[in-house]
Amino acid sequence: MNAQHKPTGSAYFIxxxxxxxxxxxxxxxxxxxxxxxxRVIGLFSGRGYNIESLTVSETEHEAHLSRITIVTNGTPxxxxxxxxxxERIVPVHRVVDLxxxxxxxxxxxxxxxxxxxxxxxxxxxxxxxALRLADAFRAQVIDANTEHFIFEITGRVSKIxxxxxxxxxxxxxxxxxxxxxxxxxxxxxx
Amino acid sequence: MTGxxxxxxxxxxxxxALKDNGVEDIFGYPGGAVLPIYDELFQQDDIVHVLVRHxxxxxxxxxxxxxxTGKVGVVLVTSGPGATNVVTALQDALMDSIPLVCISxxxxxxxxxxxxxxxxxxxxxxxxxxxxxWLVREIGDLPRVLHEAFRVAQTGRxxxxxxxxxxxxxxxxxxxxGPSPVIEHKSYQPxxxxxxxxxxxxxxxMSEAKKPIIYTGGGVINSGSEASHLLRELVQLTNFPITSxxxxxxxxxxxGKNWMGMLGMHGTYEANMAxxxxxxxxxxxxxxxxxxxxxxxxxxxxxxKIHIDIDPSSINKNVHVDIPILxxxxxxLEDMVRLWRASSAPAENKALAGWWEQIDKWRARNSLAYxxxxxxxxxxxxxxxxxxxxxxxxxxxxxxxxxxxxxxxQFYGFEEPNRWMTxxxxxxxxxxxxxxxxxxxxxxxxxxxxxxxxxxxQMTIQEMSxxxxxxxxxxxxxxxxxxxxxxxQWQQLLHGNRxxxxxxxxxxxxxxxxxxYGCVGLRAEKPGELDDAITEMISVDKPxxxxxxxxxxxxxxxMIPSGKAHNEMLLPDEATDEAVANAIDKKGKAxx
Numbered sequence: 166m167n168a169q170h171k172p173t174g175s176a177y178f179i180x181x182x183x184x185x186x187x188x189x190x191x192x193x194x195x196x197x198x199x200x201x202x203x204r205v206i207g208l209f210s211g212r213g214y215n216i217e218s219l220t221v222s223e224t225e226h227e228a229h230l231s232r233i234t235i236v237t238n239g240t241p242x243x244x245x246x247x248x249x250x251x252e253r254i255v256p257v258h259r260v261v262d263l264x265x266x267x268x269x270x271x272x273x274x275x276x277x278x279x280x281x282x283x284x285x286x287x288x289x290x291x292x293x294x295a296l297r298l299a300d301a302f303r304a305q306v307i308d309a310n311t312e313h314f315i316f317e318i319t320g321r322v323s324k325i326x327x328x329x330x331x332x333x334x335x336x337x338x339x340x341x342x343x344x345x346x347x348x349x350x351x352x353x354x355x
Numbered sequence: 356m357t358g359x360x361x362x363x364x365x366x367x368x369x370x371x372a373l374k375d376n377g378v379e380d381i382f383g384y385p386g387g388a389v390l391p392i393y394d395e396l397f398q399q400d401d402i403v404h405v406l407v408r409h410x411x412x413x414x415x416x417x418x419x420x421x422x423x424t425g426k427v428g429v430v431l432v433t434s435g436p437g438a439t440n441v442v443t444a445l446q447d448a449l450m451d452s453i454p455l456v457c458i459s460x461x462x463x464x465x466x467x468x469x470x471x472x473x474x475x476x477x478x479x480x481x482x483x484x485x486x487x488x489w490l491v492r493e494i495g496d497l498p499r500v501l502h503e504a505f506r507v508a509q510t511g512r513x514x515x516x517x518x519x520x521x522x523x524x525x526x527x528x529x530x531x532x533g534p535s536p537v538i539e540h541k542s543y544q545p546x547x548x549x550x551x552x553x554x555x556x557x558x559x560x561m562s563e564a565k566k567p568i569i570y571t572g573g574g575v576i577n578s579g580s581e582a583s584h585l586l587r588e589l590v591q592l593t594n595f596p597i598t599s600x601x602x603x604x605x606x607x608x609x610x611g612k613n614w615m616g617m618l619g620m621h622g623t624y625e626a627n628m629a630x631x632x633x634x635x636x637x638x639x640x641x642x643x644x645x646x647x648x649x650x651x652x653x654x655x656x657x658x659x660k661i662h663i664d665i666d667p668s669s670i671n672k673n674v675h676v677d678i679p680i681l682x683x684x685x686x687x688l689e690d691m692v693r694l695w696r697a698s699s700a701p702a703e704n705k706a707l708a709g710w711w712e713q714i715d716k717w718r719a720r721n722s723l724a725y726x727x728x729x730x731x732x733x734x735x736x737x738x739x740x741x742x743x744x745x746x747x748x749x750x751x752x753x754x755x756x757x758x759x760x761x762x763x764x765q766f767y768g769f770e771e772p773n774r775w776m777t778x779x780x781x782x783x784x785x786x787x788x789x790x791x792x793x794x795x796x797x798x799x800x801x802x803x804x805x806x807x808x809x810x811x812x813q814m815t816i817q818e819m820s821x822x823x824x825x826x827x828x829x830x831x832x833x834x835x836x837x838x839x840x841x842x843x844q845w846q847q848l849l850h851g852n853r854x855x856x857x858x859x860x861x862x863x864x865x866x867x868x869x870x871x872y873g874c875v876g877l878r879a880e881k882p883g884e885l886d887d888a889i890t891e892m893i894s895v896d897k898p899x900x901x902x903x904x905x906x907x908x909x910x911x912x913x914m915i916p917s918g919k920a921h922n923e924m925l926l927p928d929e930a931t932d933e934a935v936a937n938a939i940d941k942k943g944k945a946x947x
Contacts, residue, residue, distance in 0.1 A: 196542060199490070200478060211483050242671070249668035255487040255507060258542040 184240035188217065189264040190275055190347045191248070192355050196256035197223045197231040204254050205233060214239060214247050218279075218322075220344040230258065236277075236345050261355040263347050270351060277347045281325045282307070283316045286336025295335045302328045313338065360532045365494050365525040366391035369458060372501035374401055375533050378429050380420065380796050381405070382413035386433025387473060388460030391525035393431075405796055405825055408817040410437050412789035414444020415815065418453045419790030420797045422776045423751055425579060427509050428793065430457040435473030438519070439480060443783060446484040448515040450780025451602060452577055454508040455515035457481075463523040464492055477519045486514030492521065494529035502534040511545025512666040513577055545665060549682030554690045557637070557661045557678045562700035564635035566710045567595045570618065570647075573602030573779065574640015574664060574684045576772045582685035583772045586639065587611070588692050593700075594707055596714055598626035600641050601764055602779040609768030615714065616723075619647040620915050621761040624722035624924055625714055627913075630655050631921035632713075638662045640684040643674040644780070653920035663687045722913045722926055723765050732882050734759065734834045734905040738766035741804070741832060744889045749801045751794045753777065755787040755811030758840035758911045763806040785814030788831060792818055795827040802830070802893060809835040810859060819872040822898040830892050831900045836907045837862060844910050848935055849944050869900035878902040910935070918943025 195201045202221055209216050218236040223229070237247060244262070251260045263275040283304070287295040295314060299306065304318035318328055322345060329340055349355070363371065369392050373381065380403045385393045396404050407413040410432045417428030428448075432441050438459045448455045462471040478490045487507050489500045497520070504516045561567060569590060575582045583606040590597050590613050597607050598618040607614055616623035618630055627649075630636070636658045641647070643662075648654040654674060662669075662676040663684055670679040680687050725735045752767055753776040754760040760777055769775050776794060778786035791805040805812075812833055822829050834840075842857040866876030875895050879888040885903070892899045912927040916938040925938050 200482065203479070204482060207483055246668060246672060249666075249670075253666065253668055255543045 184242060186238050186240060187244065187264075188236065188238045189244050189262055190277060190345065191235045191237065191251070192259075192261045192263050192347065193233040193235065193251055194258040194260075194355065195231050195233060195254075196258070197229045198256055201231070201254075201256050202233070204256070205235075205251065208250055208254065209235075209237075209247075212246075212250060214243065218344040220346055234345055234347050259355065263349055263355075266349050270349065272350055275347045275349045277321060277345045278319055279322050279325055279343055279345050280317065280319045281329070281340060281342040283318065283329060283332060283340050284338040285314050285316065285332050286312065286338055287314050288312065288336065291335040295332065298328075298331055298335075304328065360530050362528055363531045364391070364395075365497050365520060365527050365529070366395045368497050368529070368531045369501065369520070369525070370395045370399060370402065371531055372498060372534075373429065376502065376505040377426070378402060381429040381431055382407055382416045382420070382793065383431030384410050384413060384433065384437060386435075386437050386460065388434035388462060388522050389431060389437075389458075389525075390460075391522065392458070392460070392520075403796075404431070405792075405821065407789065407792075407821050409815065410440035411443050411785070412792070412815050412818040412821065414441045414455070414457070415447070415783070415786050415789035416793030416796070416818070416821075417455050418444060418448050418451075418786075419753055419776050419793030421448075421453050421455060421793075422576075422790075423773050423794040424797045425773060427454045427456055427505055430455060431459075432457065433460045433473065434462055434477065435475045437473075438477040438517075439475060442480060442484055443781075445481055445515045445517070447778055447781040447783045447786060449484055449486065451778065452513050452573060453515065454513035456504050456508050457485075457515060457517045459517060459519045460525070461490065461519045461521040464521045465523070467521065477517065481517045484515070485517050486512075488517040488519065490519045490521075491524055494524050494527040497524065497529065498532045503540065505534070506538070506540070507543060511543075512574075546681055547665070547683040547686050549663065549680040549687035549690060551690060553678055553680045554687060555694055557680060558691060558694045558698055558700075560635055560659055560661065560678065561593060561595075561637060561695070562698055564595075565706055566629075566633045566713075567593070567635040567637065567707070568629050568633040569593075569595050569597040569637045569639065570599070570630065570641055571597065571603045571606050571639045572600040572641025575603055575606040576640075578640065578683055578685040580772060582606070582640075582683075582688055585685065585688035585692055589688060589695065592692065592695050595637070596629055596711070598622070598630065600644070600647055600779070601777060603641060604764060604775045605769035605772045608770040610770060615718075617764050619644075620649070621765065621911055621913065622915075623765075624720045624913055624926060625717035627915065627921040627924055628717045629714055633658045636660045638664075638676070639688070640664065642669045643672065645673070648673060649915045649923075650918055650920045655921070720926070722924070724927055725909075725912075728906065729882065731906045732879065732885060732903060734762050734836070734909050735766055736882060737834060737885060737903050737905055738762045738806070740885050741806070741889055742767045744886065745802060745804065745893065748893070749798075750774065751776070751791075751798060751801055751803045753787040753790040753794060753803070753805045755805070755807045755814075756782045756784045757808045757811055757842075758836075758844065758909075759806055759808040759811075759834040761841075761911045762834070767806070784808075784811035786811075788812055788815045788829070789818045789821075791829040791831070792822050792825075792827055795822070795829050796825065799827070803828075804830045804832055807831055807833045808840060809833055809837065809862060809865075810839040813863070816868070819869070819874055819898060819900070823873045827898065828896055829898050831898070832892070833865060833900065833902055834905050835862070835865070835902050836905050836909070838907060840909075841911065843908075847910070848916065848939055851936075865900050865902035869898075872898075874898040874900055876900050876902065878904065880904045914938075916943060917946035
C-alpha cells in the first residue's frame with residue numbers, strides 16, 4: 166500500500182485520503198541512456214507509489230529513445246503527482262496518461278496487451294484438456310515433449326490471468342509475462 | 356574559449372570547463388581517483404581551490420557560496436568515501452533548491468563493478484539526492500556532460516548534480532568543445548514564462564480580495580534579485596500583508612511596513628492567524644511544506660489560493676490551489692506587476708483597512724515576547740543584541756539547525772535577499788559553519804556570522820581549520836545551552852520531559868578549542884558582558900568562536916504543535932508547564 170494511505174504515519178500526509186483508487190496506464194518516452202530505468206523505478210519506490218506492471222524497450226533506435234509503459238494505481242491526486250514527478254526526471258521527454266487520453270477520445274481504456282509464456286506438465290487426461298483449453302484461448306504451443314507443453318499467449322491482462330488459473334490444476338510449472346504494452350486507438354501518436 | 360575546440364586530457368577538460376562556465380572558487384578534498392584533476396589545478400591560477408577537512412564541509416561551503424552569490428557552487432571529491440561524505444550536502448541542496456555541481460573521481464572504468472579500493476556506486480547512491488547525475492565512461496562525452504551539468508544545476512528549479520569521472524577518463528585525450536550558446540537539450544526544457552490568462556485571473560482575484568496575504572519562499576530568492584525587487588513593488592502597489600517561509604527571508608525587507616514576520620511552526624502569531632483567516636492567498640515560490648501548513652485539513656480553510664512555482668510537481672502536492680501559475684517567480688511577478696498597474700485596481704486599497712486593523716490586533720499580541728533576565732543571557736536577547744550590533748554592517752548570516760535557528764529567524768531582520776543561509780528542507784545540523792566559510796570565500800570583506808547551537812556546531816567544527824588556512828574571518832556565535840535544545844523542547848512537549856540523550860555532558864571548552872585551531876575564542880556568561888564581547892568579535896580580523904552561555908531550558912515560542920492548525924498556536928505567555936505538557940494530543944505525537 167502506498168504511504169499516502171497510512172493515517173498518521175507522518176505529518177506530510179495528515180489528511181486522510183478519501184478519494185478512490187484508480188488504475189492508470191502511463192507511457193513515458195525517455196532517452197535510452199544508462200540508469201534511466203533506475204531513475205523511474207527509484208522515483209516510484211522512493212515516493213511510495215505503486216507499480217502494477219512495467220515494460221521497457223528501445224522503440225526508436227536512431228533517436229535512442231525508449232518507451233516505458235507503467236500500469237500504476239493511486240488516487241487522482243497521487244496520479245497527478247506521479248506524472249509531474251516523472252516529468253522532472255531530466256532524460257524524460259514526455260509522459261502521457263493513456264487512460265485519460267483514451268477517455269478524452271470516448272474510449273473506455275487504451276489498447277493493452279500482454280504476452281505470456283506458460284509451461285504446463287500436462288500428463289494423461291490433463292494433456293488433452295490443456296491442449297483443448299489452449300486452443301479455446303488461442304494460445305500457441307511453442308515447445309513440447311511427452312511430458313510438457315510451453316504455450317505462448319497474447320491478450321488482455323484478464324485473459325492471461327484466466328488462462329493461468331485454468332492451467333494451474335492441469336500441472337502449471339512456471340510462467341513468464343512481459344507486462345502490459347499499450348497504445349491508444351486512432352491515428353495520433355502519444 | 357567558448358566554441359573553440361582543441362585536444363586535451365579529461366582532467367584538463369574539467370578545469371577548462373569550470374573556467375568556461377565562470378567558476379572562480381571550488382571546494383574539495385583530494386584522493387586517489389581525482390589526482391589527475393588536482394594536478395591540473397596545481398598548474399593554473401584562475402580557479403581557487405579551498406581545501407576543506409571533510410567532504411560534507413565542501414558541499415555545505417559550496418551551498419553557502421551559491422546562496423550568497425546566486426552562482427553555482429562547485430565541489431570536487433574523490434571516489435568512494437569522498438563521494439559518500441558529500442551525500443548529506445547534496446540532499447540538503449536538493450531540498451533547498453541550491454545549484455551545485457559536484458565532480459567526483461571514480462575508479463578506472465575496467466575496475467568498475469569489481470569492488471575496487473575506494474569504489475562505490477556513486478551515481479546509484481546519489482541518484483535520489485541529485486537533480487541529475489552522470490557517469491562519464493567516454494572521453495568524447497565529457498565536455499558535453501560538464502556543460503550540461505552547469506545548465507541543469509542552475510536553470511529551472513535549481514539543484515545539485517554529480518558528474519562522476521573514472522580515473523582513466525581523466526587521463527584519456529579527446530577533443531574539448533566549449534559551452535554552446537545554443538541550448539540543444541531535447542527533454543529538459545524548464546518553463547519560465549507564466550500563462551498570461553492565469554496571471555490575469557490571479558490579478559483579478561487579488562484586486563477583489565478583502566483579506567489577502569502574500570506568502571513567499573526560497574523561489575523568490577533563487578529567481579534573482581530582480582524578483583525580490585518586483586515583489587517589493589507588488590507589495591507596495593497592492594498594500595497586501597506579506598509573510599515568508601524560513602527560506603524566503605530577505606526577499607521583502609524586515610523593516611518594510613507590510614512585513615508580518617516568518618510564518619509556520621515557529622512563525623509569528625500575526626502571520627499564522629492571517630494565513631488562517633485570509634480570503635486570497637498568493638503563494639510565490641514556496642511549496643506548502645508541513646512546517647508551514649500545520650494540520651492540512653484546517654489550513655487556511657476559507658481562502659482562494661494562487662500558487663506561482665517553477666516546478667509542476669510542487670503545485671497541488673500538499674494543498675489544492677485554485678489558480679496555479681507555472682513559471683519563474685521573476686517572470687511571473689513582472690507580468691503580475693504590469694497587469695496590476697494596467698488594471699482598475701485602486702491605488703490605495705481602502706477595502707483592506709479592516710483587514711489591517713485586524714492584523715494590528717494580532718501584532719499587538721506580541722508573540723515573540725520573552726521574560727527578560729538580569730542574571731542569565733536569554734537566547735532571544737542574545738539574538739537581539741547581535742542584530743542591533745551588526746545590522747548596519749555588510750552582514751551575512753548562516754545557521755545550524757535547532758532552537759538557535761528559529762530564534763535567528765525570529766529576531767534577526769533581513770533587508771536583502773541572499774543574506775540568510777540556513778538548512779530549511781533537510782534540517783542539517785552542521786550546515787552553518789561550512790556554509791559561513793563558503794560565504795566568506797565569496798565575500799572576503801563582509802561580516803559573516805554562523806549563528807550556531809552547541810550541539811550542531813560540533814558536527815562540522817573541523818572546518819575551523821579551513822577558515823584559518825584561508826584567512827576567512829568567520830564568526831561562530833554559539834548559543835550554548837548544553838542541550839540539543841529543540842530535541843529537549845520536543846521531549847518536554849511529547850515525552851513527559853524525559854530528556855533522553857539530549858544533554859551533552861562533556862562539552863568542549865569552546866574558547867580553548869578556538870585557540871587550538873588558531874582562532875580567537877570569546878565567551879559571554881552575563882547579559883552585561885554581551886555587547887562588549889560582540890563588539891570585540893566584530894572587530895577581530897580572524898575567525899572567532901563565540902561561546903555565548905544562554906539560559907539552559909528556554910523554549911522556542913510561539914509554536915504550532917504538531918497536528919494543530921494555524922489558529923491553535925502555543926504562545927509564550929500561555930506556555931505554562933501544564934500547557935506545554937498537554938499541548939500535543941496522542942495523535943499529534945506520532946507526527947514529526
